Amino acid sequence: MHLPLAALTALLIATAATAQPPERFDIAITVDDLPAHGPLPAGMTRADIALAHVAAFKAHGVPEAFGFVNANRLEQEPDSAAALAVWRQAGHPLGNHAYSHLGLSNAPSLQAWQADVTAGEAAVAARMGDADWHWFRYPFLDGGSDAARRDGASTWLTGRGYRIADVSFSFEDWAYTDAYARCLAQHGEAAIAAMKTQYLREVDAEILRMQAASRQVLGRVVPQVLLTHAGAWSSATLPAVLARLDAAGARYVTLAQAQADAAYANPGGGTVIERAARRQGIALPAKPARRIDPATVCR
Numbered sequence: 001m002h003l004p005l006a007a008l009t010a011l012l013i014a015t016a017a018t019a020q021p022p023e024r025f026d027i028a029i030t031v032d033d034l035p036a037h038g039p040l041p042a043g044m045t046r047a048d049i050a051l052a053h054v055a056a057f058k059a060h061g062v063p064e065a066f067g068f069v070n071a072n073r074l075e076q077e078p079d080s081a082a083a084l085a086v087w088r089q090a091g092h093p094l095g096n097h098a099y100s101h102l103g104l105s106n107a108p109s110l111q112a113w114q115a116d117v118t119a120g121e122a123a124v125a126a127r128m129g130d131a132d133w134h135w136f137r138y139p140f141l142d143g144g145s146d147a148a149r150r151d152g153a154s155t156w157l158t159g160r161g162y163r164i165a166d167v168s169f170s171f172e173d174w175a176y177t178d179a180y181a182r183c184l185a186q187h188g189e190a191a192i193a194a195m196k197t198q199y200l201r202e203v204d205a206e207i208l209r210m211q212a213a214s215r216q217v218l219g220r221v222v223p224q225v226l227l228t229h230a231g232a233w234s235s236a237t238l239p240a241v242l243a244r245l246d247a248a249g250a251r252y253v254t255l256a257q258a259q260a261d262a263a264y265a266n267p268g269g270g271t272v273i274e275r276a277a278r279r280q281g282i283a284l285p286a287k288p289a290r291r292i293d294p295a296t297v298c299r
């Protein structure tokens with residue numbers, strides 16, 4: 001069918017006028033692996049990466065971005081302490097992500113894992129003063145593969161005063177971190193541009209996928225908890241990511257506000273949406289395969 005241009009224009013204007021605004025949804029932003037996620041590109045500091053994060057949060061009205069710390073990175077990269085100072089100066093809180101990012105299932109024992117959690121506490125507590133830092137984010141979102149370890153860890157965390165920082169979705173920003181550093185070192189601007197195009201398409205698709213999955217397994221778009229990482233790729237793409245969330249109807253809230261929702265009554269490993277799907281025997285659609293595999297880019 002060929003419409004005359006004037007008719008087509010009128011149709012487009014009418015469609016735009018009647019388009020519904022997006023359904024608003026609450027979302028808390030959380031940032032893992034502070035102060036140092038992935039390789040540090042040349043000419044950049046960890047503080048630069050943190051500054052880019054807090055600037056993007058301010059520009060998009062994000063009231064709180066909970067940062068989760070692996071304190072061993074402060075010993076590996078002493079300069080990275082400046083990133084935590086930037087975070088706190090901007091008013092964002094810090095929580096514990098275990099000293100060395102030890103996964104619960106792969107730890108030699110529950111006791112060894114608990115020791116890694118407690119070893120991470122001092123660096124966080126020192127920077128949080130009187131504010132509540134007793135929030136724990138499971139490394140690898142690994143809440144334990146067998147019941148004994150799962151229940152043992154969760155009971156122990158609760159007894160130690162922690163709340164588990166749950167997650168509802170992520171854009172897998174971490175998958176691009178290493179490739180971004182390699183491409184910057186090689187001046188691979190075209191490769192970086194292609195990865196950004198793909199990643200932002202994935203962000204758009206993942207927002208829709210999250211909304212559909214949340215409606216399917218929880219009956220509504222529950223308050224979301226987004227997981228991102230404190231790396232160079234994430235800081236470079238965060239403004240565009242937040243712009244997409246804004247356009248999709250995001251209303252930024254704190255982690256405590258999001259987790260006050262009944263959907264987060266039993267936080268654990270993986271995501272709240274995945275756990276609800278598993279309980280109901282619902283198979284969520286898999287994420288589509290990537291056309292560009294970041295693991296092969298700029299080799």
Ligand SMILES: [Zn+2]
Pocket residue numbers: 032033097101139140
């Ligand atoms: Zn992590």
